[in-house]
Amino acid sequence: MSMQELEKLKSDLKALNAEYAKIKDIPAEKRAEFGREMNAKKNALLEAIAKAEEAALESEIEPLDITAPTAPNQPIPEFLSAEGGSKHPLMTELDRVIEIYQMMGFDVVEPRQLDDEYHMFDSLNFPKGHPARDGYDTFRTEEGYIPPAHTSTMQNRVLKACKKNLDEGKNIAVVVPGRVFRNEDVDTTHEHTFYQCEGVYVSKDCTLGNMLGILREFFEKYYEQKLDISTQPGYFPFTEPSLEFKIEKPKALGGKKGEFIEMLGCGMIHPNVLKMAGIDPTIYHGFAWGGGIDRLVMLRYGLKDVRYFESGKLNFLKEF
Numbered sequence: 204m205s206m207q208e209l210e211k212l213k214s215d216l217k218a219l220n221a222e223y224a225k226i227k228d229i230p231a232e233k234r235a236e237f238g239r240e241m242n243a244k245k246n247a248l249l250e251a252i253a254k255a256e257e258a259a260l261e262s263e264i265e266p267l268d269i270t271a272p273t274a275p276n277q278p279i280p281e282f283l284s285a286e287g288g289s290k291h292p293l294m295t296e297l298d299r300v301i302e303i304y305q306m307m308g309f310d311v312v313e314p315r316q317l318d319d320e321y322h323m324f325d326s327l328n329f330p331k332g333h334p335a336r337d338g339y340d341t342f343r344t345e346e347g348y349i350p351p352a353h354t355s356t357m358q359n360r361v362l363k364a365c366k367k368n369l370d371e372g373k374n375i376a377v378v379v380p381g382r383v384f385r386n387e388d389v390d391t392t393h394e395h396t397f398y399q400c401e402g403v404y405v406s407k408d409c410t411l412g413n414m415l416g417i418l419r420e421f422f423e424k425y426y427e428q429k430l431d432i433s434t435q436p437g438y439f440p441f442t443e444p445s446l447e448f449k450i451e452k453p454k455a456l457g458g459k460k461g462e463f464i465e466m467l468g469c470g471m472i473h474p475n476v477l478k479m480a481g482i483d484p485t486i487y488h489g490f491a492w493g494g495g496i497d498r499l500v501m502l503r504y505g506l507k508d509v510r511y512f513e514s515g516k517l518n519f520l521k522e523f
């Protein structure tokens with residue numbers, strides 16, 4: 204149905220509405236019949252208008268070209284009503300994570316879902332051909348782009364963008380929550396797509412002790428209980444020294460005294476990483492950390508299988 208036809212129906216309706224006024228000139232015994240007829244005509248017109256409007260809307264929606272490059276600022280046509288939907292539990296938890304870090308004075312930066320070799324490896328002090336690159340077995344596009352295997356890809360960008368804070372005598376304190384991708388053998392504790400949160404802090408006088416304090420505070424706030432922490436030496440090319448950070452298993456999940464779970468990797472930012480962002484490592488020091496959000500949430504709710512998050516299973520989602 205064309206727009207002209209729709210306009211015609213609307214003007215018919217207007218004319219019909221005007222005719223209602225005639226009711227006062229109609230003899231009393233005929234008024235009921237007149238009213239019935241008018242109402243029937245009106246209902247038929249209203250129905251035809253609704254149909255015509257729906258058809259006009261459909262013809263306005265251009266079919267999607269799925270091969271076209273993404274245009275993130277284009278409005279998305281509404282194919283499905285979102286009324287019955289709800290927020291994914293991971294996003295609700297991510298909001299909590301962000302809120303805690305914001306309360307602690309951190310700014311939040313969003314990462315990219317397609318990155319490059321420089322940010323994934325070179326800017327993080329992974330030498331070319333170094334076996335540490337193999338630990339991040341991820342995907343590549345034919346053009347050589349990389350869906351990031353960790354949120355650390357954002358370190359160089361954050362450091363460069365916030366260097367002005369240091370010039371102004373302030374610190375850099377940023378967290379980067381985001382989606383990461385790995386070429387994993389998927390099982391109950393491994394997913395190809397998951398979420399991480401990266402933290403970056405730089406100042407003239409920060410120490411490893413400050414970092415452990417911040418992390419402990421974060422986990423205690425998130426799990427709403429006092430927690431013991433423990434660390435052990437680790438290896439990451441972008442930190443020196445590097446640590447693996449563990450927390451006591453939360454009591455609500457049957458954790459016993461002395462039972463620790465590894466939550467993230469962290470360390471003092473390697474001088475080369477600072478240098479590559481134009482920050483003088485003889486003046487400034489920094490620490491950084493990165494850990495999985497899915498694992499954090501699983502531990503909070505006692506979930507046994509990480510695959511539920513990406514599964515779209517309604518039974519699982521409705522539990523939240």
Ligand code: DAH
Pocket residue numbers: 352353354355401402439441442445467468469470471490491492493494
């Ligand atoms: N990006 C690392 C990973 O996903 C975790 C990590 C370790 C992040 C040490 C850091 C860090 O910022 O300093 O395995």
